[in-house]
Amino acid sequence: MSAPRLLVIQPDPFAPLGPLGDWLTEAGASLDLRMMPDDPLPTSLDEYEAVVVLGGGANAEQDEKHPWLASVRTLLTQAVEQDRTTLCVCLGAQLLAVASGGRVTTGHDGPEVGPALVAKKDAAWIDPLFADLPLMQDVLQFHSDEIAQLPPNAVLLASSPRYPHQAFRLGRRVYAIQFHIETTPEIVRRWAANTRSKAEAVRHAALDDETLTRVHADIAETWRPFAHRFVDLAAGRLAPVQAPPSLPIADG
Structure with a gap:
């Protein structure tokens, strides 16, 4: 398969695909972007090789305000x-x-905002998307809620001391990252200028132009190849993580 088709769901007009979109398309992906709440969502994923769901200001279970x-x-x-x-x-x-x-709750230690590092866990070293990342990866944090409890059978791939559930995998091909890799300095400055719930955290974050420019260059260096590997995984050019061997059933 040369051009996998990706369904991209954008929950918030102020949280665009950004450079991640460029990295996906330059790796050969075709993107079907659906912007919430205006664009309808498909009822099935049969026409897509992969799915990308972006960030936004809603809470994960705020259905009364955001029914979609x-x-x-x-x-x-x-x-x-x-x-x-x-x-x-x-x-x-x-x-x-x-x-x-x-389970997702309000972050126990308050909002997490600004450039940060997350660390690979043991399982990441044998994961096809995470194995080639450095031990400590530059990311951009901007969240008030936390993933307080991972889903059953989730594999933790990256962590940090303050909020441990930074990246995880379900099955062999379903990935989640709590942090941002798709932002630009302009996007982050816009978020910082228009957020109230994270205002105190913003005041203490390193969001000056020089720092944001530097960290986004580091993010691109690390996560652009990650995005390429994601497209390769969707296209079948990269094998998913190997399933653990089944244990024999003891007789008697």
């Missing part, structure tokens, strides 16, 4: 059941967690 969240969670449930190549970012990761039996 339930439809996104339904599609993510399908993705897990079908083991379809999937990448969920920030709110997307929280939606995946809730849809799969995990």
Whole structure:
């Protein structure tokens, strides 16, 4: 398969696909972008090789204000059941967690904002998407909620001392990252200028122009190849993680 088709769900007009979209398309992907709440969502994933769900300002279970969240969670449930190549970012990761039996709550240590590092866990070293990442990866944090409990059978791939559930995998092809890799300095500055719930955290974050420019260059260096590997996984050019061997059933 030369050009896998990706369904991209954007929950928030102020949280665009950004450079991640460029990295996906330059790797050969075809993108079908659906912007919430205006664009309809498909009822099945049969026409897509992969799914990407982006971040946004909603809470993962805020259905009374954003009824379309339930439809996104339904599609993510399908993705897990079908083991379809999937990448969920920030709110997307929280939606995946809730849809799969995990738990999302208000962050126990307050909002997490600004450039940060996350560390690979042991399972990441044998994961086809995460294995080639450095031990400590530059990311951009901007969230108030946390994934307090991972879904059953989730494999933790990246962590940090403050909020441990930074990246996880379900099955062999469904991935979630609590942090951002798709932002630009302009996007982050816009978020910082227009957020109230994270205002105190913003004041203490390193969001000056020089720092944002540097960290986004580091993010691109690390995560652009990751995005290429994601497309390769969707296209069948990269093998998914190997399933653990089945244990023999003891007789008697």
